Amino acid sequence: MLEFLPTHLADPAATDLLGESLGKAALAGGVIALVGDLGSGKTTMAQGIVRSLGYQNEVTSPTFSLVQEYRGGRLDIFHFDFYRVESDHELLDLGWDDYLEQGGLVIVEWPALFPHLLPEGTIWIQLTHENDGRLAEIIPSPCG
Ligand SMILES: Nc1ncnc2c1ncn2[C@@H]1O[C@H](COP(=O)(O)OP(=O)(O)OP(=O)(O)O)[C@@H](O)[C@H]1O
Numbered sequence: 001m002l003e004f005l006p007t008h009l010a011d012p013a014a015t016d017l018l019g020e021s022l023g024k025a026a027l028a029g030g031v032i033a034l035v036g037d038l039g040s041g042k043t044t045m046a047q048g049i050v051r052s053l054g055y056q057n058e059v060t061s062p063t064f065s066l067v068q069e070y071r072g073g074r075l076d077i078f079h080f081d082f083y084r085v086e087s088d089h090e091l092l093d094l095g096w097d098d099y100l101e102q103g104g105l106v107i108v109e110w111p112a113l114f115p116h117l118l119p120e121g122t123i124w125i126q127l128t129h130e131n132d133g134r135l136a137e138i139i140p141s142p143c144g
């Protein structure tokens with residue numbers, strides 16, 4: 001899957017479809033970090049991931065709840081949005097470490113706000129505007 005990156009995503013459907021492919025390839029305990037500016041397509045990609053793991057018509061952005069949980073599909077999914085998180089403590093109090101250890105799939109929007117909390121092995125995907133669409137590429141962990 002990752003060998004298709006970098007790739008141009010011409011429209012929202014292409015972003016969603018790449019998410020679907022990522023979801024199909026996702027392994028238990030995996031973490032996908034979605035990097036990109038406001039409106040770059042992170043939630044669109046997350047929607048494709050979530051749907052591909054067996055959750056239909058259930059996807060909302062976790063913007064107003066820090067984490068959105070989906071259970072009962074091929075993998076449980078824990079979809080975080082760090083945008084409104086104030087501190088490490090807030091995430092740790094929420095049970096961040098437990099989420100990582102549940103053998104589900106963790107998806108994080110705005111991961112670069114707390115990069116040190118993302119475990120080794122996290123797949124970092126960056127979305128940037130490219131012409132009228134987006135460019136999706138793998139980037140190295142900002143923590144090295
Ligand atoms: N490849 C694409 N080409 C053009 N528009 C796209 C593409 N992918 C997503 N979009 C559109 O970009 C807009 C923002 O998408 P989305 O909400 O997924 O971004 P986001 O990165 O989650 O934003 P936020 O930072 O606010 O959470 C939506 O209207 C979506 O349909």
Ligand SMILES: [Mg+2]
Pocket residue numbers: 042043044061109
């Ligand atoms: Mg979003």
